[in-house]
Amino acid sequence: MSEARSYPRIVATDVGDIEFRLMSRADEAAVLAFARALPSHDLLFLPRNISEPKVLSAWIAEIERGQITSLLAIKGGEVVGCSAVVRDPHSWSPHVGEIRMVVSPGVRGQGVGRALSQETFALALAAGLEKLTVQMTVDQRGAIALFESLGFRAEGLLRDQVRDVDGKTHDIVVFGHDVARVRAQLEAYGVPGAVGD
Template identity: 80%
Template structure:
């Protein structure tokens, strides 16, 4: 799914040099350590609690099957972020991919999240998907702004859609990006590379 991207690749950010590489089973312990340090609210970005070892193991099984691609962001060899592209070829929406992303508070606001979102978006574009979606809690304004900067637009608000460990419910906003439509419009204007992220 990432045939036009090569990894590892490095990007300089205000947080320092960030290395991006594809996640594999060898990363299980490092990703678990990363996930278990995340604030509980950040885990609501994801449909599953990746701080649980059995959930992480199932995630790695999906990577092995090729159902998802996960990109790790590392600083000095430590995982500080993860971007994932999920698609279900056996559903009614094989042309749609979902981006899931979470970044350590240690590197937020320093360009690492933006770089990770651009890299994950590039992987999604190289997969030939026609539409992308991403979801997050409505109070995650910085994350929403990141994806709006990539051309995503709000499509739905799901009220009381997730419940945190304390039992409180939170609204989720779903953002969508119609890659095929935007690409067709840009090609009509003679700008075929316009939906490619600048990384």
């Protein structure tokens, strides 16, 4: 999936230059430290808890199998964000990719999330995906604002879908983006390659 875009890339944000590069097994310890420093509530949108070494190792195995492409956002040698495009080419949804993303609380609100989401979106489009989804707990206002601004629209609400460490349940909202249709509309207006190329 990543061959269509080259890394590393440096992007200027309000918190300084951020390097984006693909995640690999060599990043395991740094990503574990990043995940363990996150509030556990911020991990509820993920199917599994990535602050568990076993879960992280399985994630890296999926990267190695090509089912997940993950980007890291690095500032001063430290992981401050990560994202993933998850797809299952053997399912009935080979054209769909799920985007997952989280940024360190210490650098939020300074453009890292926007830059990472745009890069992840571009990566998914370059891979030829036609529809993208993203999901989060309904109280993640930053995430909802960010993905709505990228053209995602709410498609579903899963009530009491996740249970946090204190036993409290939370609703999950699922957003979708029909990138193939947007691309076709733009091309009809004479804007070829306007989405993500």
